[in-house]
Amino acid sequence: MESIPKPAVPAVISPTSHHQGGDFAAPARARPSERPHVDATVTLKDVAARAGVSVGTASRVLSGHSATSPAARERVRAAATELGYRVNARAQALRSARSHAVGLLVSDVRNPFFADIAHGAEQTALASSYVTLLANANEDTAQQDTYLEVFLTQRVDGIIIAPQGEGRGNLRTLEQARVPLVFVDRTVDGFDVPSVTADNAQGVELAVAHLAEQGHTRIGYIGGPPSVSTGRARLSAFLEAIARHRLDDDPALITAGDFRRASGGTAAAKLLAHHRPPTALLAADSLMAVGALTEVRQRGLRIGEDLALVAFDDIEWFGELDPPLTVVAHDARALGATAMRLLLDVIDGGTAESVVLPMRLIPRRSSAARPHTAASRPSA
């Protein structure tokens, strides 16, 4: 983690942790009947009354934004601790237009890639005492819009989204409403929004170069949906890489899925049914790679021997598969963390620059297959 200038967040009012043990240990002594326990409804007025100051002063002490006398400071702090005061974030948000909540919209946390992003984003938010609202769009534009609507009514301070579609729905609304926004992993054309993405062109080039090095000339491509920017970017990068390396540019070698597992299988089946099947497969996403893997196996072919397979996105367990999968990977956690850092920056009035993270090749056994091996073995 880099060191970021810690934003001047008035840090949610102090640790109740110690007062619990100390002060509440013997509460009954003072006034047995008047509930000594932590009450969610302790308000600033109560604190002020106990400290013998006005609510204004109490607020100033606790937020630390304004000058206060040492005496007042001491007494207000003491009163707050004794009563177990916890600022009401809702009221605070209403008055000060800062809710300390940000929305995170991904297509599905069950996809390990997005789970990593979510984890990275969430941990970064916590460090600045922001909470993260989790939303799954389920690769569905309608649900994406529904959630954006919900975020809007919740008046979140900002939104991180792995967007989908052409940006016709609520994405426009967001822009017009001037809600701080950051794209992660994907982008949408025509939006002037800072983004954190992976260097897709570089990733594809790494994969293709790797396969070309092994002597492959016919690479089957299992791409993503054109409605998603990474789908488009990787496809065009693939076409370029193929040309650059002077490989076979047979259009029949290009297929597209929807970033879900099943579509990877379908695509693989289509590719392998060709009368001159590819000797290597490149999948634009981890889930489709798994689908392809299953399909290939069912056809009695052995990945890594009869056929090479390279996938995008490294998933923790890809190394445990049989055979371990070669991948072009990026650090999903960093993706999420960086996006959140950018967002917090924008929220604080800064102007964030888009970030492109590098990808790297992790060669494993699945790409060990050499083309002649496959050539010697007819399709199925």
Place this chain on the structure above:
Amino acid sequence: MESIPKPAVPAVISPTSHHQGGDFAAPARARPSERPHVDATVTLKDVAARAGVSVGTASRVLSGHSATSPAARERVRAAATELGYRVNARAQALRSARSHAVGLLVSDVRNPFFADIAHGAEQTALASSYVTLLANANEDTAQQDTYLEVFLTQRVDGIIIAPQGEGRGNLRTLEQARVPLVFVDRTVDGFDVPSVTADNAQGVELAVAHLAEQGHTRIGYIGGPPSVSTGRARLSAFLEAIARHRLDDDPALITAGDFRRASGGTAAAKLLAHHRPPTALLAADSLMAVGALTEVRQRGLRIGEDLALVAFDDIEWFGELDPPLTVVAHDARALGATAMRLLLDVIDGGTAESVVLPMRLIPRRSSAARPHTAASRPSA
């Protein structure tokens, strides 16, 4: 930074809200460029003004809780639509003590099991237009407390938690603050809180019976940490099952990890180093199972042939491993969805009953090993 003394006008909003009112009489047709775009800062007062009623009436119409005349209803609705009014959830929450936000605290969304829970919970919440605040405790009690504190200041309507520890920290605070609470997957002793858990005893029995059927008598157990209820429950269930099936109750066959991958490897190493190593392993969690798998492989043993392995929690890709892993599974998604349903019930004043979901055995190749195979092959 606030050095410039400026008027108390929130600079960002005003221009749009003003000219809008005027322009709307003849909206898109007259001035295509100044579309009636949705502005986040439209307030109920604006709607009321446009509809020619008081804010009270406007509120009554939109909330639908009180009687209103058809005429007023019509005009308020129209005004709201035209202005793109969106209720301010913060203000609503402050006044009505209902924030439509719930907290979800799991140990780590990167664990597919918890990702499933999160997905199930979140989708259920959305159906009732609640937002879900995501929190990762990272198997760390301190961070768990930090997050509960954050939830408390955010005044969430309720919390779902896969708890950890003995319940000494903020868990008690929650109880005292009467925040609606539901335990998921795990519980904590001494808390009268509705929970949704899996039938651990049944699951362990299924696994042990399955292995016993194959003739195994020495089963190595890789358990979870005693600080987590599932860790304790599964261990005691294991001991009972061993006794019931009259299997070897050698204490050296019992180990404990921390529900993380590395600890599974360590535990497996320890078990296999025994002079009479087990012929089967039972791991109390999926991540530890993967760790064990790796360790076993490195020792040159083949799962499913030299050694049987059964794991808890089915992960989507367990079937793709080599060999596919036999598991005792429960529906994590249902776990999360059910927990959320319970929570919403409690929030609405209901009294939720705890739910125990059944587990089922999914036999795959990893448990095909028969004891004599391993017996014929000395430890490593």
Place this chain on the structure above:
DNA sequence: ATCCCCGCTGGAATCGATTCCATGGAATCG
């Protein structure tokens, strides 16, 4: 000594929505 400024404070307005209360008019009843 007088004036000014500064630090600190209490009081009050404010954020946006909900909800209680009183009121005016229509509808109902004896």
Place this chain on the structure above:
DNA sequence: CGATTCCATGGAATCGATTCCAGCGGGGAT
């Protein structure tokens, strides 16, 4: 036809915190 009830409504209080404003006392400058 007068009295009671009911309905819809406007106005105002309220939720809990922030922040502006005015005022008070004291120290420094003139």
